[in-house]
Amino acid sequence: MKKTIKSIVMLFAASVFILASCSTDKEIADVELTVINPTTTSFFVGEILKVKVTGKGNEDNKLKTLKVTKAVTGSATVTLDDIKASGTDLVYDLEDTLKTADKGTVTYTFVLTGEEGTAQTKTLTITVAEENFIEETGTAIQMFGHLNDGPRFCNLATFATYSLDVATQDSNKILKENVDLVSYYGTSNKFTLSSPDDAVMQGLYTGLSSFWTSGAARKTGLVKITGNAKFSEVAAPGTDRLLVPLASGKTYGQTTTNVVANDLILFKTQEGKLGLISIKSVTGSSASDAQVQFDGLVQK
Structure with missing residues:
Protein backbone atom coordinates (compact mmCIF):
# COMPACT_ATOMS: atom_id res chain seq x y z
CA MET A 1 0.00 0.00 0.00
CA LYS A 2 2.81 2.38 0.94
CA LYS A 3 4.56 1.54 -2.32
CA THR A 4 1.43 2.40 -4.31
CA ILE A 5 1.03 5.74 -2.53
CA LYS A 6 4.69 6.55 -3.13
CA SER A 7 4.30 5.85 -6.88
CA ILE A 8 1.26 8.11 -7.10
CA VAL A 9 3.11 10.93 -5.31
CA MET A 10 6.09 10.61 -7.67
CA LEU A 11 3.81 10.62 -10.74
CA PHE A 12 2.02 13.71 -9.45
CA ALA A 13 5.32 15.50 -8.86
CA ALA A 14 6.50 14.65 -12.39
CA SER A 15 3.24 15.98 -13.85
CA VAL A 16 3.63 19.23 -11.94
CA PHE A 17 7.21 19.57 -13.23
CA ILE A 18 6.10 19.01 -16.85
CA LEU A 19 3.28 21.55 -16.53
CA ALA A 20 5.64 24.07 -14.97
CA SER A 21 8.12 23.55 -17.81
CA CYS A 22 5.41 24.06 -20.45
CA SER A 23 4.14 27.21 -18.80
CA THR A 24 7.57 28.87 -19.01
CA ASP A 25 8.07 27.98 -22.72
CA LYS A 26 6.45 31.24 -23.94
CA GLU A 27 6.30 32.11 -27.66
CA ILE A 28 8.13 35.37 -28.36
CA ALA A 29 6.76 37.69 -31.06
CA ASP A 30 9.13 38.98 -33.74
CA VAL A 31 9.91 42.67 -34.07
CA GLU A 130 19.89 62.77 -65.21
CA GLU A 131 17.61 65.69 -65.96
CA ASN A 132 17.65 66.50 -69.69
CA PHE A 133 16.56 69.54 -71.62
CA ILE A 134 13.64 69.16 -74.01
CA GLU A 135 13.00 70.71 -77.38
CA GLU A 136 9.55 71.75 -78.60
CA THR A 137 8.27 71.98 -82.15
CA GLY A 138 7.47 75.70 -81.85
CA THR A 139 4.98 75.53 -84.71
CA ALA A 140 2.45 72.79 -85.34
CA ILE A 141 3.59 69.77 -87.34
CA GLN A 142 1.34 68.61 -90.18
CA MET A 143 1.08 65.06 -91.53
CA PHE A 144 -1.29 63.53 -94.08
CA GLY A 145 -3.16 60.34 -94.87
CA HIS A 146 -1.23 57.78 -96.89
CA LEU A 147 -2.90 58.77 -100.19
CA ASN A 148 -2.84 62.53 -99.52
CA ASP A 149 -0.13 64.48 -101.33
CA GLY A 150 1.93 65.89 -98.46
CA PRO A 151 4.35 64.96 -95.66
CA ARG A 152 3.56 61.51 -94.28
CA PHE A 153 6.83 60.74 -92.49
CA CYS A 154 8.42 62.43 -89.46
CA ASN A 155 11.73 62.41 -87.60
CA LEU A 156 10.95 62.70 -83.87
CA ALA A 157 14.36 64.07 -82.86
CA THR A 158 13.94 67.19 -85.02
CA PHE A 159 10.25 66.96 -86.03
CA ALA A 160 11.27 67.32 -89.67
CA THR A 161 8.64 65.89 -92.04
CA TYR A 162 9.05 64.27 -95.45
CA SER A 163 6.82 63.55 -98.41
CA LEU A 164 6.93 60.14 -100.05
CA ASP A 165 9.13 61.22 -102.95
CA VAL A 166 11.71 62.85 -100.65
CA ALA A 167 11.74 60.01 -98.13
CA THR A 168 12.42 57.42 -100.83
CA GLN A 169 15.29 59.19 -102.58
CA ASP A 170 18.71 57.50 -102.73
CA SER A 171 17.35 53.99 -102.17
CA ASN A 172 15.11 54.98 -99.23
CA LYS A 173 17.97 56.67 -97.35
CA ILE A 174 15.69 58.96 -95.29
CA LEU A 175 13.21 56.18 -94.60
CA LYS A 176 16.02 54.03 -93.30
CA GLU A 177 17.92 56.61 -91.25
CA ASN A 178 15.48 59.36 -90.24
CA VAL A 179 11.85 58.30 -90.11
CA ASP A 180 10.38 57.54 -86.67
CA LEU A 181 6.69 58.17 -87.36
CA VAL A 182 4.39 57.37 -90.29
CA SER A 183 0.80 58.54 -90.82
CA TYR A 184 -2.09 56.84 -92.56
CA TYR A 185 -5.88 56.76 -92.66
CA GLY A 186 -7.74 53.46 -92.53
CA THR A 187 -11.41 52.45 -92.71
CA SER A 188 -11.45 51.02 -89.19
CA ASN A 189 -8.57 52.80 -87.47
CA LYS A 190 -9.26 56.25 -88.97
CA PHE A 191 -6.29 58.60 -88.63
CA THR A 192 -3.35 56.63 -87.26
CA LEU A 193 0.22 57.41 -86.27
CA SER A 194 2.50 54.42 -86.58
CA SER A 195 5.99 53.11 -85.97
CA PRO A 196 7.80 52.38 -89.27
CA ASP A 197 7.96 48.68 -88.39
CA ASP A 198 4.16 48.24 -88.10
CA ALA A 199 2.87 45.60 -90.54
CA VAL A 200 -0.58 47.17 -91.13
CA MET A 201 0.94 50.50 -92.13
CA GLN A 202 3.51 48.76 -94.33
CA GLY A 203 0.74 47.06 -96.30
CA LEU A 204 -0.86 50.43 -97.12
CA TYR A 205 2.31 51.95 -98.57
CA THR A 206 2.36 49.90 -101.76
CA GLY A 207 5.57 49.88 -103.74
CA LEU A 208 7.76 49.97 -100.63
CA SER A 209 7.30 46.35 -99.63
CA SER A 210 10.92 45.40 -100.29
CA PHE A 211 12.13 48.16 -97.95
CA TRP A 212 9.68 47.37 -95.15
CA THR A 213 10.22 43.62 -95.21
CA SER A 214 14.01 43.97 -95.28
CA GLY A 215 13.99 44.75 -91.56
CA ALA A 216 15.51 48.18 -92.18
CA ALA A 217 12.55 50.11 -90.76
CA ARG A 218 13.19 51.99 -87.53
CA LYS A 219 11.23 51.13 -84.38
CA THR A 220 9.26 53.65 -82.32
CA GLY A 221 7.12 52.98 -79.24
CA LEU A 222 3.78 54.80 -79.05
CA VAL A 223 1.06 54.97 -76.40
CA LYS A 224 -1.93 57.26 -75.79
CA ILE A 225 -2.20 58.53 -72.25
CA THR A 226 -5.27 59.48 -70.25
CA GLY A 227 -5.75 61.50 -67.09
CA ASN A 228 -5.06 65.09 -66.15
CA ALA A 229 -1.71 65.56 -67.90
CA LYS A 230 -1.41 68.70 -70.03
CA PHE A 231 1.15 69.27 -72.77
CA SER A 232 1.82 72.85 -71.64
CA GLU A 233 2.53 71.73 -68.06
CA VAL A 234 4.91 68.97 -69.15
CA ALA A 235 6.74 71.44 -71.39
CA ALA A 236 6.87 74.29 -68.84
CA PRO A 237 10.08 73.33 -66.95
CA GLY A 238 12.09 73.22 -70.18
CA THR A 239 13.46 69.85 -69.04
CA ASP A 240 12.15 66.29 -68.83
CA ARG A 241 11.43 66.63 -65.09
CA LEU A 242 7.70 65.97 -65.67
CA LEU A 243 8.05 63.90 -68.85
CA VAL A 244 10.05 61.06 -67.28
CA PRO A 245 7.57 60.25 -64.46
CA LEU A 246 4.69 60.60 -66.94
CA ALA A 247 6.31 57.90 -69.10
CA SER A 248 7.21 55.63 -66.18
CA GLY A 249 5.57 52.21 -66.31
CA LYS A 250 3.90 52.74 -69.69
CA THR A 251 3.60 49.89 -72.20
CA TYR A 252 4.39 51.03 -75.74
CA GLY A 253 2.89 49.66 -78.93
CA GLN A 254 3.50 50.20 -82.65
CA THR A 255 0.47 52.38 -83.40
CA THR A 256 -1.99 54.89 -81.99
CA THR A 257 -5.28 54.54 -83.84
CA ASN A 258 -8.40 56.72 -84.04
CA VAL A 259 -6.36 59.82 -83.30
CA VAL A 260 -8.51 62.87 -82.45
CA ALA A 261 -7.96 66.42 -81.24
CA ASN A 262 -6.59 66.79 -77.69
CA ASP A 263 -5.07 63.29 -77.63
CA LEU A 264 -1.73 63.05 -75.84
CA ILE A 265 0.67 60.44 -77.22
CA LEU A 266 3.91 59.41 -75.55
CA PHE A 267 6.68 58.12 -77.76
CA LYS A 268 10.07 56.47 -77.34
CA THR A 269 12.47 56.54 -80.28
CA GLN A 270 14.75 53.72 -81.35
CA GLU A 271 17.57 55.56 -79.51
CA GLY A 272 15.50 55.64 -76.31
CA LYS A 273 14.57 59.34 -76.41
CA LEU A 274 11.23 60.12 -74.76
CA GLY A 275 8.77 62.64 -76.15
CA LEU A 276 5.16 63.79 -76.15
CA ILE A 277 2.75 64.66 -78.96
CA SER A 278 -0.37 66.80 -78.45
CA ILE A 279 -2.95 66.53 -81.24
CA LYS A 280 -4.32 69.95 -82.21
CA SER A 281 -6.67 68.91 -84.99
CA VAL A 282 -7.63 66.09 -87.34
CA THR A 283 -9.50 66.80 -90.56
CA GLY A 284 -10.70 64.78 -93.54
CA SER A 285 -12.51 61.47 -93.78
CA SER A 286 -10.50 59.41 -96.24
CA ALA A 287 -6.93 58.37 -97.04
CA SER A 288 -6.79 60.99 -99.79
CA ASP A 289 -7.84 64.06 -97.76
CA ALA A 290 -7.06 63.31 -94.08
CA GLN A 291 -4.49 65.36 -92.21
CA VAL A 292 -3.39 65.98 -88.63
CA GLN A 293 -1.70 68.85 -86.82
CA PHE A 294 0.22 68.36 -83.57
CA ASP A 295 2.68 69.96 -81.17
CA GLY A 296 5.58 67.92 -79.90
CA LEU A 297 8.49 67.86 -77.48
CA VAL A 298 11.42 65.48 -77.12
CA GLN A 299 14.43 64.89 -74.87
CA LYS A 300 17.69 66.34 -76.15
Whole structure:
Protein backbone atom coordinates (compact mmCIF):
# COMPACT_ATOMS: atom_id res chain seq x y z
CA MET A 1 0.00 0.00 0.00
CA LYS A 2 2.81 2.38 0.94
CA LYS A 3 4.56 1.54 -2.32
CA THR A 4 1.43 2.40 -4.31
CA ILE A 5 1.03 5.74 -2.53
CA LYS A 6 4.69 6.55 -3.13
CA SER A 7 4.30 5.85 -6.88
CA ILE A 8 1.26 8.11 -7.10
CA VAL A 9 3.11 10.93 -5.31
CA MET A 10 6.09 10.61 -7.67
CA LEU A 11 3.81 10.62 -10.74
CA PHE A 12 2.02 13.71 -9.45
CA ALA A 13 5.32 15.50 -8.86
CA ALA A 14 6.50 14.65 -12.39
CA SER A 15 3.24 15.98 -13.85
CA VAL A 16 3.63 19.23 -11.94
CA PHE A 17 7.21 19.57 -13.23
CA ILE A 18 6.10 19.01 -16.85
CA LEU A 19 3.28 21.55 -16.53
CA ALA A 20 5.64 24.07 -14.97
CA SER A 21 8.12 23.55 -17.81
CA CYS A 22 5.41 24.06 -20.45
CA SER A 23 4.14 27.21 -18.80
CA THR A 24 7.57 28.87 -19.01
CA ASP A 25 8.07 27.98 -22.72
CA LYS A 26 6.45 31.24 -23.94
CA GLU A 27 6.30 32.11 -27.66
CA ILE A 28 8.13 35.37 -28.36
CA ALA A 29 6.76 37.69 -31.06
CA ASP A 30 9.13 38.98 -33.74
CA VAL A 31 9.91 42.67 -34.07
CA GLU A 32 7.86 44.71 -36.57
CA LEU A 33 9.35 46.88 -39.34
CA THR A 34 7.48 49.53 -41.35
CA VAL A 35 8.93 51.50 -44.26
CA ILE A 36 6.84 54.45 -45.46
CA ASN A 37 7.74 54.71 -49.14
CA PRO A 38 7.85 58.00 -51.09
CA THR A 39 4.95 58.88 -53.38
CA THR A 40 7.10 58.28 -56.46
CA THR A 41 9.90 55.89 -57.34
CA SER A 42 11.31 58.05 -60.18
CA PHE A 43 13.96 60.59 -59.18
CA PHE A 44 16.51 62.90 -60.76
CA VAL A 45 20.13 63.48 -59.84
CA GLY A 46 20.26 66.20 -57.17
CA GLU A 47 16.93 65.32 -55.58
CA ILE A 48 16.72 64.05 -52.00
CA LEU A 49 15.10 60.70 -51.26
CA LYS A 50 13.24 60.84 -47.94
CA VAL A 51 12.00 57.67 -46.24
CA LYS A 52 10.55 57.19 -42.75
CA VAL A 53 11.19 53.87 -41.00
CA THR A 54 9.57 52.68 -37.78
CA GLY A 55 10.44 49.66 -35.66
CA LYS A 56 8.37 48.00 -32.96
CA GLY A 57 9.56 45.50 -30.37
CA ASN A 58 7.89 44.11 -27.26
CA GLU A 59 8.69 43.46 -23.60
CA ASP A 60 10.04 40.00 -24.40
CA ASN A 61 11.93 41.04 -27.54
CA LYS A 62 13.60 44.43 -27.33
CA LEU A 63 14.99 46.11 -30.45
CA LYS A 64 18.68 45.52 -31.14
CA THR A 65 19.87 46.99 -34.48
CA LEU A 66 18.69 48.68 -37.69
CA LYS A 67 20.94 48.33 -40.74
CA VAL A 68 20.37 50.33 -43.93
CA THR A 69 22.21 49.48 -47.16
CA LYS A 70 22.16 50.89 -50.69
CA ALA A 71 22.89 49.09 -53.94
CA VAL A 72 23.14 50.77 -57.35
CA THR A 73 22.89 48.30 -60.23
CA GLY A 74 26.40 47.41 -61.32
CA SER A 75 28.06 48.72 -58.15
CA ALA A 76 28.91 47.23 -54.76
CA THR A 77 26.45 47.46 -51.87
CA VAL A 78 27.29 50.16 -49.33
CA THR A 79 26.09 50.56 -45.73
CA LEU A 80 24.37 53.89 -45.07
CA ASP A 81 23.63 53.29 -41.37
CA ASP A 82 24.11 50.59 -38.75
CA ILE A 83 22.25 51.74 -35.65
CA LYS A 84 22.22 50.19 -32.21
CA ALA A 85 18.65 50.23 -30.96
CA SER A 86 17.07 49.59 -27.57
CA GLY A 87 13.64 49.45 -25.99
CA THR A 88 10.50 48.74 -27.99
CA ASP A 89 10.17 51.74 -30.33
CA LEU A 90 12.35 53.18 -33.09
CA VAL A 91 11.82 56.02 -35.58
CA TYR A 92 14.44 56.55 -38.29
CA ASP A 93 14.46 59.12 -41.12
CA LEU A 94 16.58 58.39 -44.19
CA GLU A 95 17.60 61.35 -46.35
CA ASP A 96 19.82 60.50 -49.30
CA THR A 97 20.91 63.12 -51.84
CA LEU A 98 21.04 61.35 -55.20
CA LYS A 99 24.24 61.76 -57.20
CA THR A 100 25.33 61.08 -60.78
CA ALA A 101 26.79 57.76 -59.60
CA ASP A 102 23.26 56.72 -58.56
CA LYS A 103 21.87 56.84 -62.11
CA GLY A 104 19.94 53.69 -62.94
CA THR A 105 18.19 51.38 -60.49
CA VAL A 106 18.86 51.82 -56.77
CA THR A 107 17.72 49.38 -54.08
CA TYR A 108 17.62 50.29 -50.39
CA THR A 109 17.42 47.46 -47.85
CA PHE A 110 16.31 47.91 -44.23
CA VAL A 111 17.00 45.11 -41.71
CA LEU A 112 15.62 45.34 -38.15
CA THR A 113 16.76 42.80 -35.55
CA GLY A 114 15.56 42.14 -32.04
CA GLU A 115 17.18 40.40 -29.10
CA GLU A 116 15.15 37.31 -29.98
CA GLY A 117 13.28 35.90 -32.97
CA THR A 118 13.69 36.55 -36.69
CA ALA A 119 15.08 39.75 -38.22
CA GLN A 120 12.66 41.70 -40.43
CA THR A 121 13.68 42.99 -43.88
CA LYS A 122 12.07 45.52 -46.24
CA THR A 123 13.35 46.87 -49.57
CA LEU A 124 12.67 49.99 -51.63
CA THR A 125 13.67 50.27 -55.31
CA ILE A 126 13.84 53.57 -57.18
CA THR A 127 15.13 54.77 -60.55
CA VAL A 128 17.43 57.77 -60.87
CA ALA A 129 17.93 59.73 -64.09
CA GLU A 130 19.89 62.77 -65.21
CA GLU A 131 17.61 65.69 -65.96
CA ASN A 132 17.65 66.50 -69.69
CA PHE A 133 16.56 69.54 -71.62
CA ILE A 134 13.64 69.16 -74.01
CA GLU A 135 13.00 70.71 -77.38
CA GLU A 136 9.55 71.75 -78.60
CA THR A 137 8.27 71.98 -82.15
CA GLY A 138 7.47 75.70 -81.85
CA THR A 139 4.98 75.53 -84.71
CA ALA A 140 2.45 72.79 -85.34
CA ILE A 141 3.59 69.77 -87.34
CA GLN A 142 1.34 68.61 -90.18
CA MET A 143 1.08 65.06 -91.53
CA PHE A 144 -1.29 63.53 -94.08
CA GLY A 145 -3.16 60.34 -94.87
CA HIS A 146 -1.23 57.78 -96.89
CA LEU A 147 -2.90 58.77 -100.19
CA ASN A 148 -2.84 62.53 -99.52
CA ASP A 149 -0.13 64.48 -101.33
CA GLY A 150 1.93 65.89 -98.46
CA PRO A 151 4.35 64.96 -95.66
CA ARG A 152 3.56 61.51 -94.28
CA PHE A 153 6.83 60.74 -92.49
CA CYS A 154 8.42 62.43 -89.46
CA ASN A 155 11.73 62.41 -87.60
CA LEU A 156 10.95 62.70 -83.87
CA ALA A 157 14.36 64.07 -82.86
CA THR A 158 13.94 67.19 -85.02
CA PHE A 159 10.25 66.96 -86.03
CA ALA A 160 11.27 67.32 -89.67
CA THR A 161 8.64 65.89 -92.04
CA TYR A 162 9.05 64.27 -95.45
CA SER A 163 6.82 63.55 -98.41
CA LEU A 164 6.93 60.14 -100.05
CA ASP A 165 9.13 61.22 -102.95
CA VAL A 166 11.71 62.85 -100.65
CA ALA A 167 11.74 60.01 -98.13
CA THR A 168 12.42 57.42 -100.83
CA GLN A 169 15.29 59.19 -102.58
CA ASP A 170 18.71 57.50 -102.73
CA SER A 171 17.35 53.99 -102.17
CA ASN A 172 15.11 54.98 -99.23
CA LYS A 173 17.97 56.67 -97.35
CA ILE A 174 15.69 58.96 -95.29
CA LEU A 175 13.21 56.18 -94.60
CA LYS A 176 16.02 54.03 -93.30
CA GLU A 177 17.92 56.61 -91.25
CA ASN A 178 15.48 59.36 -90.24
CA VAL A 179 11.85 58.30 -90.11
CA ASP A 180 10.38 57.54 -86.67
CA LEU A 181 6.69 58.17 -87.36
CA VAL A 182 4.39 57.37 -90.29
CA SER A 183 0.80 58.54 -90.82
CA TYR A 184 -2.09 56.84 -92.56
CA TYR A 185 -5.88 56.76 -92.66
CA GLY A 186 -7.74 53.46 -92.53
CA THR A 187 -11.41 52.45 -92.71
CA SER A 188 -11.45 51.02 -89.19
CA ASN A 189 -8.57 52.80 -87.47
CA LYS A 190 -9.26 56.25 -88.97
CA PHE A 191 -6.29 58.60 -88.63
CA THR A 192 -3.35 56.63 -87.26
CA LEU A 193 0.22 57.41 -86.27
CA SER A 194 2.50 54.42 -86.58
CA SER A 195 5.99 53.11 -85.97
CA PRO A 196 7.80 52.38 -89.27
CA ASP A 197 7.96 48.68 -88.39
CA ASP A 198 4.16 48.24 -88.10
CA ALA A 199 2.87 45.60 -90.54
CA VAL A 200 -0.58 47.17 -91.13
CA MET A 201 0.94 50.50 -92.13
CA GLN A 202 3.51 48.76 -94.33
CA GLY A 203 0.74 47.06 -96.30
CA LEU A 204 -0.86 50.43 -97.12
CA TYR A 205 2.31 51.95 -98.57
CA THR A 206 2.36 49.90 -101.76
CA GLY A 207 5.57 49.88 -103.74
CA LEU A 208 7.76 49.97 -100.63
CA SER A 209 7.30 46.35 -99.63
CA SER A 210 10.92 45.40 -100.29
CA PHE A 211 12.13 48.16 -97.95
CA TRP A 212 9.68 47.37 -95.15
CA THR A 213 10.22 43.62 -95.21
CA SER A 214 14.01 43.97 -95.28
CA GLY A 215 13.99 44.75 -91.56
CA ALA A 216 15.51 48.18 -92.18
CA ALA A 217 12.55 50.11 -90.76
CA ARG A 218 13.19 51.99 -87.53
CA LYS A 219 11.23 51.13 -84.38
CA THR A 220 9.26 53.65 -82.32
CA GLY A 221 7.12 52.98 -79.24
CA LEU A 222 3.78 54.80 -79.05
CA VAL A 223 1.06 54.97 -76.40
CA LYS A 224 -1.93 57.26 -75.79
CA ILE A 225 -2.20 58.53 -72.25
CA THR A 226 -5.27 59.48 -70.25
CA GLY A 227 -5.75 61.50 -67.09
CA ASN A 228 -5.06 65.09 -66.15
CA ALA A 229 -1.71 65.56 -67.90
CA LYS A 230 -1.41 68.70 -70.03
CA PHE A 231 1.15 69.27 -72.77
CA SER A 232 1.82 72.85 -71.64
CA GLU A 233 2.53 71.73 -68.06
CA VAL A 234 4.91 68.97 -69.15
CA ALA A 235 6.74 71.44 -71.39
CA ALA A 236 6.87 74.29 -68.84
CA PRO A 237 10.08 73.33 -66.95
CA GLY A 238 12.09 73.22 -70.18
CA THR A 239 13.46 69.85 -69.04
CA ASP A 240 12.15 66.29 -68.83
CA ARG A 241 11.43 66.63 -65.09
CA LEU A 242 7.70 65.97 -65.67
CA LEU A 243 8.05 63.90 -68.85
CA VAL A 244 10.05 61.06 -67.28
CA PRO A 245 7.57 60.25 -64.46
CA LEU A 246 4.69 60.60 -66.94
CA ALA A 247 6.31 57.90 -69.10
CA SER A 248 7.21 55.63 -66.18
CA GLY A 249 5.57 52.21 -66.31
CA LYS A 250 3.90 52.74 -69.69
CA THR A 251 3.60 49.89 -72.20
CA TYR A 252 4.39 51.03 -75.74
CA GLY A 253 2.89 49.66 -78.93
CA GLN A 254 3.50 50.20 -82.65
CA THR A 255 0.47 52.38 -83.40
CA THR A 256 -1.99 54.89 -81.99
CA THR A 257 -5.28 54.54 -83.84
CA ASN A 258 -8.40 56.72 -84.04
CA VAL A 259 -6.36 59.82 -83.30
CA VAL A 260 -8.51 62.87 -82.45
CA ALA A 261 -7.96 66.42 -81.24
CA ASN A 262 -6.59 66.79 -77.69
CA ASP A 263 -5.07 63.29 -77.63
CA LEU A 264 -1.73 63.05 -75.84
CA ILE A 265 0.67 60.44 -77.22
CA LEU A 266 3.91 59.41 -75.55
CA PHE A 267 6.68 58.12 -77.76
CA LYS A 268 10.07 56.47 -77.34
CA THR A 269 12.47 56.54 -80.28
CA GLN A 270 14.75 53.72 -81.35
CA GLU A 271 17.57 55.56 -79.51
CA GLY A 272 15.50 55.64 -76.31
CA LYS A 273 14.57 59.34 -76.41
CA LEU A 274 11.23 60.12 -74.76
CA GLY A 275 8.77 62.64 -76.15
CA LEU A 276 5.16 63.79 -76.15
CA ILE A 277 2.75 64.66 -78.96
CA SER A 278 -0.37 66.80 -78.45
CA ILE A 279 -2.95 66.53 -81.24
CA LYS A 280 -4.32 69.95 -82.21
CA SER A 281 -6.67 68.91 -84.99
CA VAL A 282 -7.63 66.09 -87.34
CA THR A 283 -9.50 66.80 -90.56
CA GLY A 284 -10.70 64.78 -93.54
CA SER A 285 -12.51 61.47 -93.78
CA SER A 286 -10.50 59.41 -96.24
CA ALA A 287 -6.93 58.37 -97.04
CA SER A 288 -6.79 60.99 -99.79
CA ASP A 289 -7.84 64.06 -97.76
CA ALA A 290 -7.06 63.31 -94.08
CA GLN A 291 -4.49 65.36 -92.21
CA VAL A 292 -3.39 65.98 -88.63
CA GLN A 293 -1.70 68.85 -86.82
CA PHE A 294 0.22 68.36 -83.57
CA ASP A 295 2.68 69.96 -81.17
CA GLY A 296 5.58 67.92 -79.90
CA LEU A 297 8.49 67.86 -77.48
CA VAL A 298 11.42 65.48 -77.12
CA GLN A 299 14.43 64.89 -74.87
CA LYS A 300 17.69 66.34 -76.15
